[in-house]
Amino acid sequence: MRELYYTISDEIFRRFPGYARGVVIAHDVTNSASPEELIRLLRAAEASARQRLDLDLLTEDSRIKSWREAYRSFGAKPSEFRSSIEAMLRRVLRNDSLPTINALVDIGNVVSLRYLVPAGGHAIDVVEDNIELRFASGGEDFIPFGSDELEHPLPGEIIFAEGNTVLTRRWTWRQANHTLTLPETRAIEFNVDGLPPVPSAEIKQACMEIIELVGQFCGGEMHYEVLSREHPRIELKA
DSSP states (O other): OOOOEEEEOHHHHHHSTTOEEEEEEEESOOOOSOOHHHHHHHHHHHHHHHHHOOGGGGGGSHHHHHHHHHHHHTTOOTTTSOOHHHHHHHHHHTTOOOOOOOHHHHHHHHHHHHHTSOEEEEEOTTOOSOEEEEEOOSOOBBOBTTOOOOBOOOTTOEEEEETTEEEEETTTTEEBSTTOOOTTOOEEEEEEEEOTTSOHHHHHHHHHHHHHHHHHHTOOEEEEEEEBTTBOEEEOOO
């Protein structure tokens, strides 16, 4: 069996000092519709976010502002292309409840709301090549969730990719069909993204909460690592 690796390019760390990405890898999980207990946790995380944040002041929150500045730096207008956490919070702060998709997706949303960071998963039982967070050349292929139209990222855009196949455009903006988390998913990796002022300790804590929740609701074998400039590559092990 071929060894597969997960890497963050050094150029990402040069452009964004202090950035870290927690990665939780889980194998032999059982995914299903979220049970009532998990749905309650999601609604509680929404309620907590509404208590902590004001929609009118959201763009001034330090954790949201850092993503807007990062997007702007690689040419993505933050008013048009919002990080996953800002898009989620805007929905929640308008008093819209997030839909429950399945247990693994909902767990990512719970942790994202608790820590106010982008957090989400990719099915890795369909991955056949190395995966990497890097800057795009512009020649990569992307088929967004809910579409069959082929797109290409802009040169210099930050992408998460499997070889030449884009899994997420604009860092945390939109996911592809290819690695969607589905009921049949048996192996998954969760990304937990931290730009300053988010400390590394919180990224680690968020990863441990994902492990706890996945263990409670989906079972499986799990571990996590934090990717940083000093530790930019891990192996995707079973």
